[in-house]
Amino acid sequence: MPVSTRSQFRNPHHGLKEKLKELTLLYEQQKQTSASLRNSHSNPQDNVEQNVIRVNTIPHLINSTVTTTFVLPEPTSEDAKENFAVGYGGMVELENVVGGESRILVFVRVRPVSKKEKEIGSRCCVKITNRRDVYLSEFANENDYLRLNRIRGRHFTFDASFTDSATQQEVYLTTTSELVEAVLQGRNGSVFCYGATGAGKTYTMLGTLENPGVMVLAIKDLFGKIRQRSCDGSHVVHLSYLEVYNETVRDLLSPGRPLVLREDKQGIVAAGLTQYRAYSTDEVMFCSVLVMALLQQGNQNRTTEPTRANETSSRSHAILQVVVEYRVRDSSMNVVNRVGKLSLIDLAGSERALATDQRTLRSIEGANINRSLLALSSCINALVEGKKHIPYRNSKLTQLLKDSLGGTCNTVMIANISPSILSFSETQNTIHWADRAKEIRLKVSDANEDLLPLPEIENDQAKLILELEKENRNLRIQLAKQQQKLLTLEAQSLAAHSSPTPPSANSLSTPPTSAQPTDKRRTRSSFLAGTFFTPESNKKGAELAVRTLQRTVKALESEIERMKKDHSLQLTQKDDLIHKLSHKGGKQAVDEVGKRVVTRGGLRPKETNNGELKSPCHRFRSPVASTAKKRSFWDITTTNSPSAATLNGRKTRSHAISEPTTAPPPRSSMLLQV
Numbered sequence: 304m305p306v307s308t309r310s311q312f313r314n315p316h317h318g319l320k321e322k323l324k325e326l327t328l329l330y331e332q333q334k335q336t337s338a339s340l341r342n343s344h345s346n347p348q349d350n351v352e353q354n355v356i357r358v359n360t361i362p363h364l365i366n367s368t369v370t371t372t373f374v375l376p377e378p379t380s381e382d383a384k385e386n387f388a389v390g391y392g393g394m395v396e397l398e399n400v401v402g403g404e405s406r407i408l409v410f411v412r413v414r415p416v417s418k419k420e421k422e423i424g425s426r427c428c429v430k431i432t433n434r435r436d437v438y439l440s441e442f443a444n445e446n447d448y449l450r451l452n453r454i455r456g457r458h459f460t461f462d463a464s465f466t467d468s469a470t471q472q473e474v475y476l477t478t479t480s481e482l483v484e485a486v487l488q489g490r491n492g493s494v495f496c497y498g499a500t501g502a503g504k505t506y507t508m509l510g511t512l513e514n515p516g517v518m519v520l521a522i523k524d525l526f527g528k529i530r531q532r533s534c535d536g537s538h539v540v541h542l543s544y545l546e547v548y549n550e551t552v553r554d555l556l557s558p559g560r561p562l563v564l565r566e567d568k569q570g571i572v573a574a575g576l577t578q579y580r581a582y583s584t585d586e587v588m589f590c591s592v593l594v595m596a597l598l599q600q601g602n603q604n605r606t607t608e609p610t611r612a613n614e615t616s617s618r619s620h621a622i623l624q625v626v627v628e629y630r631v632r633d634s635s636m637n638v639v640n641r642v643g644k645l646s647l648i649d650l651a652g653s654e655r656a657l658a659t660d661q662r663t664l665r666s667i668e669g670a671n672i673n674r675s676l677l678a679l680s681s682c683i684n685a686l687v688e689g690k691k692h693i694p695y696r697n698s699k700l701t702q703l704l705k706d707s708l709g710g711t712c713n714t715v716m717i718a719n720i721s722p723s724i725l726s727f728s729e730t731q732n733t734i735h736w737a738d739r740a741k742e743i744r745l746k747v748s749d750a751n752e753d754l755l756p757l758p759e760i761e762n763d764q765a766k767l768i769l770e771l772e773k774e775n776r777n778l779r780i781q782l783a784k785q786q787q788k789l790l791t792l793e794a795q796s797l798a799a800h801s802s803p804t805p806p807s808a809n810s811l812s813t814p815p816t817s818a819q820p821t822d823k824r825r826t827r828s829s830f831l832a833g834t835f836f837t838p839e840s841n842k843k844g845a846e847l848a849v850r851t852l853q854r855t856v857k858a859l860e861s862e863i864e865r866m867k868k869d870h871s872l873q874l875t876q877k878d879d880l881i882h883k884l885s886h887k888g889g890k891q892a893v894d895e896v897g898k899r900v901v902t903r904g905g906l907r908p909k910e911t912n913n914g915e916l917k918s919p920c921h922r923f924r925s926p927v928a929s930t931a932k933k934r935s936f937w938d939i940t941t942t943n944s945p946s947a948a949t950l951n952g953r954k955t956r957s958h959a960i961s962e963p964t965t966a967p968p969p970r971s972s973m974l975l976q977v
């Protein structure tokens with residue numbers, strides 16, 4: 304084990320009252336939480352959407368064709384998130400940053416009792432009393448008959464504790480999802496699993512095909528979020544996967560010679576490490592599928608061996624690093640480059656070395672694993688004690704984790720434990736270790752943001768773009784004003800045309816063609832288009848309005864001309880008639896007929912200076928209408944006569960015209976309505 308700690312259990316009766324108070328308080332809190340959960344949400348599992356990604360062939364990267372089905376429960380389901388936040392996340396967030404300093408968040412996860420442990424009938428020594436507390440019971444040795452029934456135990460409190468039934472999504476959402484969000488904003492984040500061999504570290508980090516772990520869920524979430532934001536700027540994702548085995552660093556994506564660690568501006572880097580990059584959104588989409596396959600491939604390359612505690616024990620520490628570079632232009636056209644790094648680490652399990660162990664490869668591996676974990680413990684102790692010198696250089700693992708432990712990074716540790724009494728001492732060590740890690744203070748991580756200096760040409764172009772944009776804005780405003788003017792004019796003319804005027808005047812104001820209603824419709828639509836739609840439609844609308852106005856003016860002019868002609872014709876005809884009537888009746892009779900007919904139209908005839916009758920509507924009536932009226936006038940005169948006569952043929956008989964003066968008016972009125 305990395306840290307040898309003596310049992311520090313207190314007397315269980317010590318401070319019993321305080322403990323009772325604390326527990327009562329916690330019980331009340333839990334009751335409230337579960338009540339609110341019951342009220343507002345259903346089971347989070349119900350809300351988790353099942354998402355299946357099928358990877359068929361990944362060209363160039365994987366030698367053999369991989370056909371894998373990943374069943375990915377959707378971790379970003381809002382309801383599920385909310386549920387977990389009530390239980391874990393919200394609480395964690397509140398306590399994470401204190402006084403400009405943040406601390407490592409520590410979580411504990413208990414794995415289910417294994418088949419082997421069940422068969423042996425081993426007792427359980429771990430109990431999760433609420434969402435934060437772990438109660439570790441120590442049973443007396445079976446041979447110690449005096450203390451056989453005495454149970455000693457101790458409570459430990461962590462940021463969250465997961466029972467054996469906690470799902471992978473719960474674990475991911477509570478521990479890592481916030482970190483993923485922070486990485487996209489240019490902050491660094493690290494998650495590492497620590498625990499004894501067979502405690503469930505690889506299950507938590509990688510998971511299985513049916514239940515993918517934190518690594519897979521984090522990457523899926525990350526790529527999903529990038530896809531959502533791809534319109535804001537450009538993202539580049541770099542991905543690498545390495546392992547530290549027997550104090551050598553190896554590339555898991557393209558295995559080969561061991562890699563050398565170097566320190567540069569970015570921190571410790573493995574020289575020659577393969578990095579996969581995805582630039583565009585499509586590539587990122589493809590990459591999310593690819594990454595799953597890469598992880599599978601990398602894990603196949605990872606060193607695993609069966610041990611006493613675990614059939615597939617990982618004999619190395621695996622580190623998956625995802626670097627997200629995000630470029631965006633700020634309001635003054637500067638390029639802002641944000642870089643966030645997410646490190647997901649699956650540590651190898653610590654294992655007790657038996658006295659009988661030979662110097663086999665397994666024991667050498669175990670010794671190296673323990674050495675690196677011991678180095679990790681030393682770093683943690685030095686950090687907690689606030690020492691100036693932190694011994695990162697003691698192992699490859701601590702060199703690689705330097706950023707995560709002592710730098711500006713959001714760090715999460717998940718301590719995996721077995722519930723079985725058979726692993727009591729390992730569990731105890733892990734819990735003590737985790738309890739100590741809680742005290743590590745980290746600097747609050749700022750966003751890794753750089754203002755990229757632009758080359759001179761690009762700078763000029765940026766300025767030019769700004770100027771053009773300004774000019775364009777001004778032109779748009781001017782155009783809008785002009786259009787507004789035109790539209791006002793159009794609206795005024797339309798209003799003038801549609802204002803209540805005598806019917807005859809209305810009919811006169813429109814062109815004397817059958818296309819009249821179509822024109823009207825067009826004019827109205829152009830008005831709307833000009834008001835609400837594109838500048839082109841505005842312009843069209845204004846042009847149409849002008850054309851309509853011109854047409855109306857022309858129509859009016861021709862109307863006036865026609866009216867003049869009609870009027871002179873009427874005068875000559877009237878003179879003719881008077882001349883003819885002067886032989887038989889008199890001028891009086893003609894005037895009487897004229898009066899009656901025009902009055903039916905609703906207007907009183909006016910008397911001209913020379914005493915002639917004149918219709919008041921002559922100025923506005925359309926030629927068609929005036930001709931019809933004229934005809935009906937003459938028709939009246941002819942139908943009243945027993946023998947039909949026409950004006951054109953000048954066959955009118957004098958008695959037929961003079962008849963209305965004596966005949967009753969209704970008959971002529973009826974005929975006028977025809």
Ligand SMILES: Nc1ncnc2c1ncn2[C@@H]1O[C@H](COP(=O)(O)OP(=O)(O)OP(=O)(O)O)[C@@H](O)[C@H]1O
Pocket residue numbers: 413414415467498499500501502503504505506507613615616617618650651652653719
């Ligand atoms: N939460 C869990 N739910 C179901 N099965 C689990 C869980 N945690 C662990 N297991 C199972 O327990 C076994 C050991 O787990 P795992 O391999 O993850 O341990 P480990 O800590 O990574 O061990 P090592 O350090 O030796 O690699 C595996 O078969 C795994 O499927």
